[in-house]
Amino acid sequence: MTTSDNSRNSRYANSRYADDSEGKAAALPAASMREEMAAAFRPIIRGFLIPSAIYYGLITLFHFIGQDSEHFRALGVLSFVTSVISLYFHQKWLVRDGGYLRLEITNLVMNLLIYLNTVSALLMDFVPAKLVYFVLATLLFATSGISVRVILFSSVLSVGTMLWFAGRGGPDVFLSYALIGLAGTFAALGMALLMRDAILRSVRARVVADRLRERAEQQADFDALTGLPNRRHFFSVLESHMSGPAHSGTPVHVGIIDLDGFKPVNDLHGHAIGDELLSEVGRRIHLACPSGYVVARLGGDEFAVAIPRTLTLDGLHSLGRDICDALRKPFVISGIGVSISGSIGFAHYPTNGETVRQIYERADHALACAKRDNRGGVVIFSADHEAEMNDLGRIDQTLRGSDLVRELFVLFQPQYDLMRERIVGFEALARWESEKLGNVSPGLFIAAAERSGLIERMTSILLKKSLDAAVQWPEALRLSFNLSAVDLVSPRSIANIARIVRESGIAPGRLTFEITETSMTTDFERARVSLGVLAGMGCHIALDDFGSGYSSFAYIHRFPLHRIKMDRCFVAGLKEDEAVSRNIIRAIADLAANLGVECLAEGVETEAELRAVQAAGIRYVQGYFYGRPMAQADIAERLAAQQNAGPLQEAAS
Incomplete structure (x- = not known):
């Protein structure tokens, strides 16, 4: 599965996650709704307390100043108490804690005080017209009540007391106020139900919106596939560490x-296995890191870790090795055994930069170096890497302004057939003599060209020059030419390469295109289609640096390969552990034989190394022992010398 495929699956997971969240938000717990209702009614009840305090304060003055009766002074005391309690509730009681229960108690106490004031006034001076106060009180209780039980208790008490007083006034008074009480009660309860329903709807809508927003914010910060912080959250964490x-x-x-x-795991086993593998990778990385470290998935198969403390180089290497070792252990996903590895690049703030972008770029550069030179290992950004980055920047700018047709040229290194004891072809090696920079290392200018998008133009120039040289060679000699990962996955570049080959006049069968394992895994299916186009023309395909990657054995049979070029590290390894290196060389030779493809050993520099590859049954070799890279002008002389003197051996200088 490609990165975009995994992204689509993540988006599907996010969508499904959002749907689940909406359903959960709609079914709110009772306790949560009580608190939200408290928040909605708090301003209503607190707003009701101030008018109550003012009203009963004025009533208190009226009773004490405007009336001489002891009964009215008793009413004044009750009014004063009601006013003081209203102020206390507003200023103290509900400020400390405005929870649902406290609001309900406030509601009930205020209703009872209003009820007592009304009852006391009628007991001291019964006038039938004053019974309407109970109807007004019922309306007030219904509209200000936070709970159904407070509303029902207060309303029933108020209406029941009104009817009791009305009964004292005789049948006519009772009948009149019974009808008024009934109408008032229905009106009050109707208003209460409508108001509570509106408030409940508003509260529920707000709570659902808040919860969905919280979950959306969580999804914005966390990867739905692995559950780890995502790229956005990771960079936010870095910003917080580097702020100021x-x-x-x-x-x-x-x-x-x-x-x-x-990527080969995705391509071979499908997207579901790839997703499960990413989840397990995230878990292993997280377990390998101590508490307090931030592990994130940046996207695709790229992860990151932020370590908010300074470690020694040994400590950082140790952590990196722990992560790499954890990833190197075989995975079992849905019963399928999977083997991968991981490369890590580290950078440090503030040693390697002062901004998030600078630190990320340097960590990414260290990662690129790990994948290039120490695949499956750890690289810590250093001053040498800083110099290399600066060089790449200068090379990038110089490439853009250079006359590449004039400055690029090709050298050719012989490829030798041990059975026939003669040169059977040459590998074209790119070189750049810059007017501004002088001789530039191929590793640097090719990497810069790939990064800047100039590699396709560079490939065209170098291929034309290589073919122009090859047409002058004897027809028995072959030409090997390297393709970059960018060329391999670009239909435009492949079409241009095919056109150049057709126009060159050289037989396609004399041409071998060399590709690396890394370039094939950039986009497995696109690479296979591209190689199919070239092989269909009659060109041969060679897998370069075989063994330097990690999973070639899983998919090598799916490509139209004609040759395996064994990575030079195995030949060089003879100096350190001869027995192990010999076994590996023999195993690769046997694999090539079983696949029915040629095997060429690179990096042969000494007679001992030559004997080792011969003993393994390898027929083709390339290296300084049989010739250094040479210019086109020197090839004729070299071939003539071979014709006259037999096998020519050149020691490395």
């Missing part, structure tokens, strides 16, 4: 982790 003036933030190491061999 330069060198004033918290020291932090940043590690970028990229999986080696993940």
